Amino acid sequence: MQTNDKTYIERLAALAEKNNFIEPSLYERYNVKRGLRNSDGTGVLVGLTNIGEVHGYILDEGERIPDQGRLLYRGIDVWDIVKNFQKEGRFGFEEVSYLLVFGQLPTRQELVEFNRLLGENRYLPEGFIEDMILKAPSNDIMNKLARSVLASYSYDKNPDDLSIPNVVRQSIELIARFPVMVAYGYQAKAHYHGNQSLYIHLPQPDLSTAENFLYMIRPDNQYTRLEAELLDLSLVLHAEHGGGNNSTFTVHVVASTGTDIYSVIAAAVGSLKGPKHGGANIKVMEMMEDIKNNVKDWADEDEVKYYLTKILNGEAFDRKGLIYGLGHAVYTLSDPRAVLLKAKAAELAKEKNMEDEFGLYLTIEKVGPELFASIKGSDKILAPNVDFYSGFVYKMLNLPIELYTPIFAIARISGWCAHLLEELISGGRIIRPAYKNVIGKRKYIPLEQR
Ligand SMILES: CC(=O)SCCNC(=O)CCNC(=O)[C@H](O)C(C)(C)COP(=O)(O)OP(=O)(O)OC[C@H]1O[C@@H](n2cnc3c(N)ncnc32)[C@H](O)[C@@H]1OP(=O)(O)O
Ligand SMILES: O=C([O-])CC(=O)C(=O)O
Numbered sequence: 001m002q003t004n005d006k007t008y009i010e011r012l013a014a015l016a017e018k019n020n021f022i023e024p025s026l027y028e029r030y031n032v033k034r035g036l037r038n039s040d041g042t043g044v045l046v047g048l049t050n051i052g053e054v055h056g057y058i059l060d061e062g063e064r065i066p067d068q069g070r071l072l073y074r075g076i077d078v079w080d081i082v083k084n085f086q087k088e089g090r091f092g093f094e095e096v097s098y099l100l101v102f103g104q105l106p107t108r109q110e111l112v113e114f115n116r117l118l119g120e121n122r123y124l125p126e127g128f129i130e131d132m133i134l135k136a137p138s139n140d141i142m143n144k145l146a147r148s149v150l151a152s153y154s155y156d157k158n159p160d161d162l163s164i165p166n167v168v169r170q171s172i173e174l175i176a177r178f179p180v181m182v183a184y185g186y187q188a189k190a191h192y193h194g195n196q197s198l199y200i201h202l203p204q205p206d207l208s209t210a211e212n213f214l215y216m217i218r219p220d221n222q223y224t225r226l227e228a229e230l231l232d233l234s235l236v237l238h239a240e241h242g243g244g245n246n247s248t249f250t251v252h253v254v255a256s257t258g259t260d261i262y263s264v265i266a267a268a269v270g271s272l273k274g275p276k277h278g279g280a281n282i283k284v285m286e287m288m289e290d291i292k293n294n295v296k297d298w299a300d301e302d303e304v305k306y307y308l309t310k311i312l313n314g315e316a317f318d319r320k321g322l323i324y325g326l327g328h329a330v331y332t333l334s335d336p337r338a339v340l341l342k343a344k345a346a347e348l349a350k351e352k353n354m355e356d357e358f359g360l361y362l363t364i365e366k367v368g369p370e371l372f373a374s375i376k377g378s379d380k381i382l383a384p385n386v387d388f389y390s391g392f393v394y395k396m397l398n399l400p401i402e403l404y405t406p407i408f409a410i411a412r413i414s415g416w417c418a419h420l421l422e423e424l425i426s427g428g429r430i431i432r433p434a435y436k437n438v439i440g441k442r443k444y445i446p447l448e449q450r
Pocket of ligand 2 (some may be wrong): 054241246277329330385386
């Protein structure tokens with residue numbers, strides 16, 4: 001037997017499908033909270049946190065009332081954070097990382113020191129670039145990032161020590177190094193898979209995270225202040241989203257076993273890569289390309305509707321039946337991050353003469369939810385989520401599409417580290433829910449009798 005024998009693999013696949021199917025009605029019979037969601041769509045309460053708060057609805061006598069979304073970091077509204085650092089004309093991501101990980105806003109002096117610490121920690125260990133990044137390039141930067149995180153274990157003299165000072169040290173290194181790992185992973189991909197020249201720019205300790213990233217991915221190191229500010233804003237908006245989002249919950253689950261930080265964070269990167277989570281920003285762009293290629297007149301609402309109907313019916317694009325970038329597990333009327341990114345996208349579209357394409361986004365935002373409601377007969381409100389407009393903003397910043405989800409990871413590492421510390425300090429019990437076995441008992445049949 002050859003493992004690449006197609007018919008044999010297909011037979012095994014058919015067996016796997018048949019024997020792993022669970023009758024959907026059983027979930028109801030045993031009151032299983034699929035996706036850890038209650039019957040009204042709200043999440044099952046599985047933990048407490050001081051870090052992020054995601055407000056998407058009001059509970060009124062047990063009933064879920066849709067509401068405008070709000071996001072708070074350590075109790076402070078993200079919109080207030082953004083308004084204030086923008087007013088002061090400075091970058092915000094480092095301040096937000098400090099707030100998330102250490103629990104309070106830094107003083108001016110503390111922020112200067114933290115910026116210096118991040119800058120000093122950007123350099124990867126000796127040999128890492130040659131041995132870990134260039135020797136095994138990947139076509140997928142999230143895959144490369146997860147492997148770089150896991151490889152960091154072997155370069156750490158004290159990888160398994162879960163004392164808080166050690167985990168704080170490791171967290172700072174990861175927050176500082178994520179952009180560098182992503183930039184080098186991208187350069188290796190561009191060279192080995194894209195036949196382009198190889199650029200290994202050294203990180204610049206005095207630049208902000210956003211500036212340093214743009215410096216490292218551009219062959220000529222050039223970027224404008226506006227580009228760096230927009231990227232910084234996006235990093236701030238993606239940095240944290242409560243304990244229940246899939247990648248952060250992964251952090252809690254894996255950390256609760258007492259394993260090392262690299263195992264925890266590599267698992268979270270794998271989660272974020274998924275197209276229903278952080279990977280949606282790449283999917284949105286692929287979907288938009290597909291729509292642009294199949295809809296002749298982007299301004300014709302009926303033609304857009306016709307094609308979106310095919311997508312929702314699983315007859316077009318990736319045939320999964322999803323309009324990527326719409327819908328959220330918690331938000332209902334709006335995702336506050338999408339509101340901010342949409343405003344930026346509108347400004348940039350005007351500046352770059354891309355209002356036609358922006359108009360197509362607006363049409364999808366308007367008709368997508370209406371079609372979803374009529375086709376699926378669902379009362380779920382589908383508002384644009386953070387991933388709907390982020391890719392369009394990145395496109396106008398000339399950022400390559402394969403970096404969209406990695407940029408999310410460069411931001412979310414701060415939230416993940418904050419939650420890891422919270423799990424270590426306040427968790428304390430291995431996360432271990434239950435699965436009911438529904439196959440019953442079966443007898444072992446000796447080989448010669450089968
Ligand atoms: C950073 C982030 O992670 S933001 C989210 C990024 N993901 C996306 O944009 C992908 C598209 N959206 C989705 O897949 C979903 O809306 C999610 C994953 C974000 C939230 O999913 P859930 O909370 O499970 O949605 P919910 O249970 O309320 O969905 C109910 C039904 O609506 C469907 N649905 C939800 N969103 C969409 C959508 N955008 N397009 C089509 N159908 C949708 C679900 O598939 C589900 O159908 P089913 O009952 O036939 O299985
Ligand atoms: O909260 C979620 O489920 C997904 C999300 O928006 C995020 O992680 O930013």
